[in-house]
Amino acid sequence: MDKLFFNDDHLMIRDMVRDFAETEVRPVAKEMDRKEKFPKKLVAQMGKLGLMGTIIPEKYGGAGLDMISFVTAIIELARVDASVAITMAAHTSLGSVPILLLGNEKQKQTYLPRLASGEIIGAFGLTEPDAGSDAGATRTKAIWDGNNYIVNGGKIFITNAGEAGLLSFTSQVEVNNELKGIAAFVIPIKTAGLEIGPKEKKMGWRASDTRQLFFKDLKVPPEAMLGQVADGFKFFLKTLTSGRISIGALSIGTALGAYENALQYATEREAFGKPIYKFQSIGFKLADMATEIEAAKLMVYHAAWLKDKGMDFTKQAAMAKLFASEMAMKSTTEAIQVLGGYGYVKEYDVERFFRDAKVLEIGEGTSEVQRIIITREILKDFKIP
Amino acid sequence: MKIAVLIKQVPGSDSALPLTGDGTWIDDSLITFVMNESDNYALEEALRIREKINDGEVVVVSMGPDRVQRVIREGLAKGADRGIHLEEDGQIETDPLCIAKSFTSVLEDENFDLVLTGLQSDDTGMGQTGILLGELLGMSTATLGIETDIQSDTIRVKRELESGWFQWIKLPLPASVSIQSGINQPRYPSLKGIMGAKKKEIKIVAQSEHRPDTKWQSLNRLFIPQTNKQTETLNGDADTIVNRLVEILRSDLRII
Numbered sequence: 346m347d348k349l350f351f352n353d354d355h356l357m358i359r360d361m362v363r364d365f366a367e368t369e370v371r372p373v374a375k376e377m378d379r380k381e382k383f384p385k386k387l388v389a390q391m392g393k394l395g396l397m398g399t400i401i402p403e404k405y406g407g408a409g410l411d412m413i414s415f416v417t418a419i420i421e422l423a424r425v426d427a428s429v430a431i432t433m434a435a436h437t438s439l440g441s442v443p444i445l446l447l448g449n450e451k452q453k454q455t456y457l458p459r460l461a462s463g464e465i466i467g468a469f470g471l472t473e474p475d476a477g478s479d480a481g482a483t484r485t486k487a488i489w490d491g492n493n494y495i496v497n498g499g500k501i502f503i504t505n506a507g508e509a510g511l512l513s514f515t516s517q518v519e520v521n522n523e524l525k526g527i528a529a530f531v532i533p534i535k536t537a538g539l540e541i542g543p544k545e546k547k548m549g550w551r552a553s554d555t556r557q558l559f560f561k562d563l564k565v566p567p568e569a570m571l572g573q574v575a576d577g578f579k580f581f582l583k584t585l586t587s588g589r590i591s592i593g594a595l596s597i598g599t600a601l602g603a604y605e606n607a608l609q610y611a612t613e614r615e616a617f618g619k620p621i622y623k624f625q626s627i628g629f630k631l632a633d634m635a636t637e638i639e640a641a642k643l644m645v646y647h648a649a650w651l652k653d654k655g656m657d658f659t660k661q662a663a664m665a666k667l668f669a670s671e672m673a674m675k676s677t678t679e680a681i682q683v684l685g686g687y688g689y690v691k692e693y694d695v696e697r698f699f700r701d702a703k704v705l706e707i708g709e710g711t712s713e714v715q716r717i718i719i720t721r722e723i724l725k726d727f728k729i730p
Numbered sequence: 731m732k733i734a735v736l737i738k739q740v741p742g743s744d745s746a747l748p749l750t751g752d753g754t755w756i757d758d759s760l761i762t763f764v765m766n767e768s769d770n771y772a773l774e775e776a777l778r779i780r781e782k783i784n785d786g787e788v789v790v791v792s793m794g795p796d797r798v799q800r801v802i803r804e805g806l807a808k809g810a811d812r813g814i815h816l817e818e819d820g821q822i823e824t825d826p827l828c829i830a831k832s833f834t835s836v837l838e839d840e841n842f843d844l845v846l847t848g849l850q851s852d853d854t855g856m857g858q859t860g861i862l863l864g865e866l867l868g869m870s871t872a873t874l875g876i877e878t879d880i881q882s883d884t885i886r887v888k889r890e891l892e893s894g895w896f897q898w899i900k901l902p903l904p905a906s907v908s909i910q911s912g913i914n915q916p917r918y919p920s921l922k923g924i925m926g927a928k929k930k931e932i933k934i935v936a937q938s939e940h941r942p943d944t945k946w947q948s949l950n951r952l953f954i955p956q957t958n959k960q961t962e963t964l965n966g967d968a969d970t971i972v973n974r975l976v977e978i979l980r981s982d983l984r985i986i
Contacts (some may be wrong), residue, residue: 354928361807361924394918394920394921395921395922396921408921410925414921540900
């Protein structure tokens with residue numbers, strides 16, 4: 346499969362990230378999960394290696410690489426620790442890309458080099474208590490007072506919020522008592538009127554920092570707006586579309602991590618006088634996992650390839666995210682089954698991969714929302730009689 | 731300061747090692763190749779020396795078929811300035827003197843101040859290239875370096891001896907030093923380094939231009955050691971059993 350999408354650079358990037366993940370991340374992954382410890386040191390190291398700005402153009406301090414490289418880096422990190430992978434992926438595809446897509450030259454020059462080097466971490470605020478996948482129902486409101494926008498409302502489940510230096514967020518905009526639409530803003534996270542809630546206690550992705558944000562008369566200058574009013578919604582949805590490729594990659598990595606554990610265990614553990622992989626009931630589980638991981642890889646890399654070629658990838662990204670995330674849930678469940686009791690205890694990593702898998706079916710559009718998008722996309726080309 | 735680092739591409743430690751049909755080498759079509767471990771440390775040491783004196787050139791040199799260009803690129807991605815690839819057609823050479831003579835023919839015109847090699851390769855593990863090369867190039871030579879201290883025309887090398895002993899020696903330049911694993915913490919290539927490596931030069935030297943006509947050693951056959959389980963039941967009175975047990979522990983297992 347690699348030969349279909351990879352050139353020599355991709356292979357070298359894969360080897361580098363794999364080496365980094367095995368050497369630097371693996372020894373601390375279990376403890377970070379247990380203590381819900383944010384990987385601050387690893388983020389700094391990743392910044393030096395260029396991994397915090399993989400797809401940011403070189404002129405803004407990034408590595409200027411393609412989506413195939415980005416997907417590869419996420420897979421290799423998630424294969425060892427999904428929390429580290431989501432920290433990097435959310436920082437990039439949610440925290441940095443909106444500025445790249447929507448920002449003016451000054452905003453790009455100001456923020457992107459600092460984001461790409463990992464000096465500051467980016468966060469992205471879209472989800473609200475009543476607006477998740479239905480992003481159009483955003484309640485946060487920015488009212489123009491003649492000089493500034495005064496923002497009230499809040500966001501929930503914001504990845505990296507407690508560690509971020511910069512926040513992009515969406516808000517309804519009201520000027521002279523008239524709603525103008527949804528706009529996007531970018532502000533330093535330490536701004537008066539922005540309160541950061543306590544860390545969410547989560548089932549998985551425990552080393553990743555997730556929090557609620559409260560806007561209480563938050564004063565935002567007009568130059569903090571990304572693009573024009575009404576661009577906000579459209580472009581943030583576009584961000585989510587490429588973000589789905591990231592979640593697809595995270596799903597592959599998470600499934601691989603569990604599968605490789607199961608494969609190794611099945612060759613070492615003996616029952617009734619032979620290694621358990623020799624029993625069809627175990628061997629076939631491994632075969633199914635390997636097959637579905639391969640299928641997910643093809644889908645996710647294909648969506649990334651379409652994006653790199655500048656082609657429409659809405660349908661393929663939704664399909665890849667849907668298939669890969671459900672595959673990850675299934676594979677990690679089966680991996681625990683292969684390990685039996687050992688799979689259920691925290692000494693082995695498969696239970697961590699299992700806990701890390703569930704959110705993949707929820708974040709950046711639930712499985713249900715992906716199916717809505719896919720239905721819409723497949724009917725676009727179909728002439729209904 | 732002109733530094734050459736010799737890098738070998740070897741099978742990764744988790745690769746299965748199937749033998750070729752005629753049993754003269756391993757079938758490398760299914761193997762994942764990696765940079766030889768101690769060579770990676772030698773490269774890092776060279777890069778640090780260049781950074782410390784803020785001057786000079788680091789050249790990575792590797793011998794083998796086309797695939798070895800990957801480890802040369804990896805060296806360039808980590809910061810080496812250029813590469814030299816000594817091509818090999820077909821099976822790789824395993825005779826240390828033959829290998830050293832090949833490298834000598836390419837390196838002698840370059841006038842390196844320092845040649846760093848890994849202590850030994852993880853495949854054949856002969857540990858001779860650095861020493862032979864030093865001799866053939868007329869350089870002072872040290873092995874088992876675990877710390878270096880570069881001066882203007884000398885290099886001090888801390889060598890690892892047996893039983894936890896160390897030795898500091900001072901060598902005039904030019905010198906050839908073989909480096910022990912663990913001497914430093916090798917860097918990862920950055921994404922920018924990986925992209926930049928493409929623009930760096932790799933000089934290719936054809937096998938006919940470097941390989942000596944003579945061969946001093948040849949490899950006849952490789953085989954996988956047979957392992958088997960043997961159970962010995964100790965019988966007799968207590969003294970006989972204890973004596974036999976002590977003998978096994980002392981002579982067979984050598985643990986007392």
